[in-house]
Amino acid sequence: MRAINKNWSIMTGNEAVALATKLAGVKFVSAYPITPQTAIVEKIAEMVANEKMDAKFIEVESEHSAMASVMGSELAGVRSFTASSSHGILYMHEMLNWVAGMRLPILMAVVNRSIGPPWNIWADHSDTMTQRDTGWMQLYGESNQEAMDTIILGYKLAENKDILLPIMVMQDAFTLSHTSEPVEIRDEEKVREFVGEFNLPFKIDINKPMGYGSLMPPDGPFMELKMDMKKSMYSGVNKFIEITKEFNETFDANFPGPVEGFMMDDADYALITLGSISSTAKHVVRNLRNQGKKVGLLRILLYRPFPKDLVINYLRGLKGFGVVDRSSTYGPFGSLYMDVISSIYGKLDIPAANFIAGLGGRDVRVVDFEEMFMRIMEGEDGEIWINAGVK
Amino acid sequence: MPFSIPKEEYMMSGHTACAGCGATLAMRYVMKAMGENTVVTVPASCWAVIPGNYPNTALKVPFIYTPFASTGATISGIREALDEEGKEDYNVVGFAGDGGTADIGLQALSAAMERGHNVFYIMYDNEAYMNTGIQRSSSTPFGAWTTTTPVGKDRVYKRENKKVVADLMMAQKVPYVATASIAFPEDLIRKIQNAKKIKGPKFIQILSPCPPGWYFNAENTVKIARLAVETRIFPLYEYAEGKFVLYKNPNPLPVEKYLEIQGRFNHLSPEEIRTIQENVNRRWEELLEREKGKVIP
Amino acid sequence: MVLVPTAYAPSSNNKTSSWRTTRPVIDYSKCTRCMICWKFCPDVAIGVTFGEKLDYPNERFSKLEAPFINYDYCKGCGICASECPFDAIDMVQESEM
Ligand SMILES: Cc1ncc(C[n+]2csc(CCOP(=O)(O)OP(=O)(O)O)c2C)c(N)n1
Ligand code: SF4
Ligand code: SF4
Ligand SMILES: [Mg+2]
Numbered sequence: 001m002r003a004i005n006k007n008w009s010i011m012t013g014n015e016a017v018a019l020a021t022k023l024a025g026v027k028f029v030s031a032y033p034i035t036p037q038t039a040i041v042e043k044i045a046e047m048v049a050n051e052k053m054d055a056k057f058i059e060v061e062s063e064h065s066a067m068a069s070v071m072g073s074e075l076a077g078v079r080s081f082t083a084s085s086s087h088g089i090l091y092m093h094e095m096l097n098w099v100a101g102m103r104l105p106i107l108m109a110v111v112n113r114s115i116g117p118p119w120n121i122w123a124d125h126s127d128t129m130t131q132r133d134t135g136w137m138q139l140y141g142e143s144n145q146e147a148m149d150t151i152i153l154g155y156k157l158a159e160n161k162d163i164l165l166p167i168m169v170m171q172d173a174f175t176l177s178h179t180s181e182p183v184e185i186r187d188e189e190k191v192r193e194f195v196g197e198f199n200l201p202f203k204i205d206i207n208k209p210m211g212y213g214s215l216m217p218p219d220g221p222f223m224e225l226k227m228d229m230k231k232s233m234y235s236g237v238n239k240f241i242e243i244t245k246e247f248n249e250t251f252d253a254n255f256p257g258p259v260e261g262f263m264m265d266d267a268d269y270a271l272i273t274l275g276s277i278s279s280t281a282k283h284v285v286r287n288l289r290n291q292g293k294k295v296g297l298l299r300i301l302l303y304r305p306f307p308k309d310l311v312i313n314y315l316r317g318l319k320g321f322g323v324v325d326r327s328s329t330y331g332p333f334g335s336l337y338m339d340v341i342s343s344i345y346g347k348l349d350i351p352a353a354n355f356i357a358g359l360g361g362r363d364v365r366v367v368d369f370e371e372m373f374m375r376i377m378e379g380e381d382g383e384i385w386i387n388a389g390v391k
Numbered sequence: 392m393p394f395s396i397p398k399e400e401y402m403m404s405g406h407t408a409c410a411g412c413g414a415t416l417a418m419r420y421v422m423k424a425m426g427e428n429t430v431v432t433v434p435a436s437c438w439a440v441i442p443g444n445y446p447n448t449a450l451k452v453p454f455i456y457t458p459f460a461s462t463g464a465t466i467s468g469i470r471e472a473l474d475e476e477g478k479e480d481y482n483v484v485g486f487a488g489d490g491g492t493a494d495i496g497l498q499a500l501s502a503a504m505e506r507g508h509n510v511f512y513i514m515y516d517n518e519a520y521m522n523t524g525i526q527r528s529s530s531t532p533f534g535a536w537t538t539t540t541p542v543g544k545d546r547v548y549k550r551e552n553k554k555v556v557a558d559l560m561m562a563q564k565v566p567y568v569a570t571a572s573i574a575f576p577e578d579l580i581r582k583i584q585n586a587k588k589i590k591g592p593k594f595i596q597i598l599s600p601c602p603p604g605w606y607f608n609a610e611n612t613v614k615i616a617r618l619a620v621e622t623r624i625f626p627l628y629e630y631a632e633g634k635f636v637l638y639k640n641p642n643p644l645p646v647e648k649y650l651e652i653q654g655r656f657n658h659l660s661p662e663e664i665r666t667i668q669e670n671v672n673r674r675w676e677e678l679l680e681r682e683k684g685k686v687i688p
Numbered sequence: 689m690v691l692v693p694t695a696y697a698p699s700s701n702n703k704t705s706s707w708r709t710t711r712p713v714i715d716y717s718k719c720t721r722c723m724i725c726w727k728f729c730p731d732v733a734i735g736v737t738f739g740e741k742l743d744y745p746n747e748r749f750s751k752l753e754a755p756f757i758n759y760d761y762c763k764g765c766g767i768c769a770s771e772c773p774f775d776a777i778d779m780v781q782e783s784e785m
Contacts, residue, residue: 065498
């Protein structure tokens, strides 16, 4: 980390995440190494060893155990953190569901990486897309600044007494995780005040013994518990907007909130994206605008809960749009596309194409975005794979 | 002095274990030794069902349900966080079946022990997956019938020897390792009290007979557990900070005494019983070797 | 506040007496108050009482605490009868009670 001035530093996305956990007052970190997440955990281990971070760090023997151990530590009432990627995320699938059902506001940083075979360590969102329905909230960042800020905002959101759900905070492999950018380091004292003390209302207490997750028959409050998770999660959209406002005031920042509309105001055509490829898309939008084309970009930052009303508002009035999925899932269309289309169903009738792009770290280039815009302007729909196919 | 074990109960009546359940006695004794400053974690197993339906709980201490493979990891996190909170005096206990310990949970157990957390891992060994209806585990002994080692035309039943997790734990040099039996609660409780003196990981394997799973009448639970020790099928030992002590019964009973009252061994031929006896004798010699001439009265 | 899957109610709210087909009956004239039955009950269904009004095998035992069976929870497994060294517990068919 090379200092620019006292608040700014040049750092990778991984470094930004590690530093954010210290700022947020994380007290327990447990993780298992996987490329490209390793630098996060190494940095935390180093900060703990040098007493720059007041926390306990353990390296466990698997991601399943990483998630199980942070479940234990959060139940004991201690703010906890883990990080993983790719096959590590799949390996903890059972535990992801369990900690969400236990209503534990754990944060996990995910460096999005593809799923094998074949082995491939580069960026796509298949790892977390396949976990989108585990009861975790999901935030997909675009920059290293967001890698830091989503951790800070994330703890405040997750630990809100009306939410109490875990959050995955995403950044793309290498493009963010291993690439240095200027990041404004948030003031530690202010962060602590912003996030507040962690006080789990049902933490382990020998004076108040309880069963945590007891057997429940069909007529037990099983459905009600699931219903409450959904309700809490979806109350998170507005809560996230509120928290964003408070964050921007506190830190004089411009964090976008659940979605970011870029040149959407008078747009006729738009693309919807997640994560770091949005920066290239914005560049193309600017170029096309210079050519007089009324195009825009809608970036989804908060993917779970899916901010459907905000999305509808942005799409209203468009002549066509495209949704870019950077993951391989096996429904009739990409997962982001299906979420968008089901959100607007019966409300908006607009032609919409689904672009599958950037799998396994394949570049999503300026020409690719130009092609996507061209195709939606021609009224294409259906599933279209971009920069792919036997050449 | 009629009360040979602590009078205080931390396990309550009204639980839903089968009549005569050995695993329930194991918990009752473990909790008597642990006392109220205790947090218990159980994975999927009979003990995830025994407390009964929500909101019921059968222990007077916090009781955390965790996925099948994760006991070792969950107690690691609880321990480290409680220490961060200054609650070093809490006992952190994982209480798992043989399947959750010898099979799916072995990785998390071994790792937790290696990392050295100050926790207790109690394996209640009923020698099969009972909660799912009596399937073999690697802790099922040679010769036993289970639903997945049935006695078919080719007399297919469990052909492999029992994996003894306590032996694995000694090989890993876990600071405290013991085997115990629900037929000897005084010994079991004493072992936990010894274990409590050690700040570090502790592993105790408790043989816990299961009437429906082993096919015997519920009244014989304690008797069978006792016979397991008296026939040396399940030797009792204690391994504390490198010192190994074997409980010795000078006049062992033949293994038939143990096998013949359990339906799961009904099909065994005299030859197979001889094999079991030979294996028991060999293992006993090995354990004596391990003790290296140390004499126990 | 959110709905969480954590709760407390003692399992003793759940009576298990209907599980039983046979019931243990203690013959206090044979019971030496050794408490071995109490020790081995998996259902914590054997309590401790002062035995002054109870029969006893010998004056010596009359002042000792004695076991009593809590039929709300006893599942009739028979371990107590089987473990009693003095044969002081009989298992009686519920249908005969
Ligand atoms: C990941 C996973 N696989 C399988 C199961 C199904 N399952 C629940 S309990 C159980 C058997 C447990 O056996 P053991 O650990 O020996 O405990 P016991 O039931 O014998 O007390 C199994 C296979 C599960 N809950 N989770
Ligand atoms: S199946 Fe066996 S271990 Fe499970 S509750 Fe019944 S007796 Fe106990
Ligand atoms: S029969 Fe079984 S459950 Fe009933 S009191 Fe005796 S040991 Fe307890
Ligand atoms: Mg078992």
